Amino acid sequence: MRLTGLPNVDRYPRAEVSRDEEAITVRFGGLGPEQAMTVPLRYVGGDEEAAELWLMARLQEMGYRVRRGQEP
Secondary structure (H helix, E strand, C coil), X not given: CCCCCCCXXXXXXXXXXXXXXXXXXXEEECCCCCXXXXXXXXXXXXXXXXXXXXXXXXXXXXXXXXXXXXXX
Protein backbone atom coordinates (compact mmCIF):
# COMPACT_ATOMS: atom_id res chain seq x y z
CA MET A 1 0.00 0.00 0.00
CA ARG A 2 1.42 3.40 -0.97
CA LEU A 3 0.63 6.46 1.09
CA THR A 4 0.06 9.48 -1.12
CA GLY A 5 -2.05 12.62 -0.86
CA LEU A 6 -2.07 12.73 2.93
CA PRO A 7 -2.89 16.00 4.70
CA ASN A 8 0.02 18.05 6.01
CA VAL A 9 1.08 16.65 9.39
CA ASP A 10 1.59 20.17 10.79
CA ARG A 11 -2.04 21.09 10.09
CA TYR A 12 -3.56 17.66 10.77
CA PRO A 13 -1.38 15.99 13.42
CA ARG A 14 -3.99 13.47 14.63
CA ALA A 15 -4.87 10.30 12.73
CA GLU A 16 -7.49 7.78 13.82
CA VAL A 17 -7.43 4.45 11.98
CA SER A 18 -10.41 2.11 12.01
CA ARG A 19 -11.44 -0.97 10.06
CA ASP A 20 -14.79 -2.52 9.32
CA GLU A 21 -15.82 -5.41 7.08
CA GLU A 22 -15.34 -3.38 3.89
CA ALA A 23 -12.64 -0.73 4.39
CA ILE A 24 -9.90 0.87 6.44
CA THR A 25 -10.69 4.50 7.24
CA VAL A 26 -8.25 7.16 8.43
CA ARG A 27 -9.65 10.36 9.93
CA PHE A 28 -7.23 13.25 10.20
CA GLY A 29 -7.87 16.03 12.71
CA GLY A 30 -6.19 19.27 13.56
CA LEU A 31 -6.36 22.91 12.54
CA GLY A 32 -8.88 22.52 9.73
CA PRO A 33 -12.05 20.52 9.23
CA GLU A 34 -11.62 16.77 9.70
CA GLN A 35 -10.43 14.94 6.60
CA ALA A 36 -11.06 11.26 5.96
CA MET A 37 -9.56 8.72 3.59
CA THR A 38 -11.04 5.28 2.98
CA VAL A 39 -9.30 2.28 1.42
CA PRO A 40 -11.54 -0.64 0.39
CA LEU A 41 -10.19 -3.91 1.82
CA ARG A 42 -10.27 -5.53 -1.62
CA TYR A 43 -7.26 -3.30 -2.47
CA VAL A 44 -5.33 -4.30 0.67
CA GLY A 45 -5.03 -8.01 -0.08
CA GLY A 46 -4.02 -10.57 2.49
CA ASP A 47 -4.31 -9.96 6.21
CA GLU A 48 -6.53 -6.91 6.87
CA GLU A 49 -5.48 -6.54 10.51
CA ALA A 50 -1.80 -6.62 9.54
CA ALA A 51 -2.47 -3.93 6.92
CA GLU A 52 -4.26 -1.78 9.51
CA LEU A 53 -1.39 -2.11 11.99
CA TRP A 54 1.20 -1.42 9.27
CA LEU A 55 -0.72 1.71 8.29
CA MET A 56 -0.83 2.91 11.89
CA ALA A 57 2.91 2.36 12.32
CA ARG A 58 3.73 4.09 9.03
CA LEU A 59 1.58 7.13 9.89
CA GLN A 60 3.30 7.37 13.27
CA GLU A 61 6.72 7.25 11.56
CA MET A 62 5.56 10.15 9.39
CA GLY A 63 4.84 12.25 12.49
CA TYR A 64 1.10 11.79 13.03
CA ARG A 65 -0.27 11.08 16.52
CA VAL A 66 -2.07 7.84 15.77
CA ARG A 67 -4.77 5.99 17.62
CA ARG A 68 -6.95 3.06 16.77
CA GLY A 69 -10.59 3.96 16.25
CA GLN A 70 -13.61 2.03 17.37
CA GLU A 71 -15.04 -0.57 15.03
CA PRO A 72 -18.71 0.15 14.24
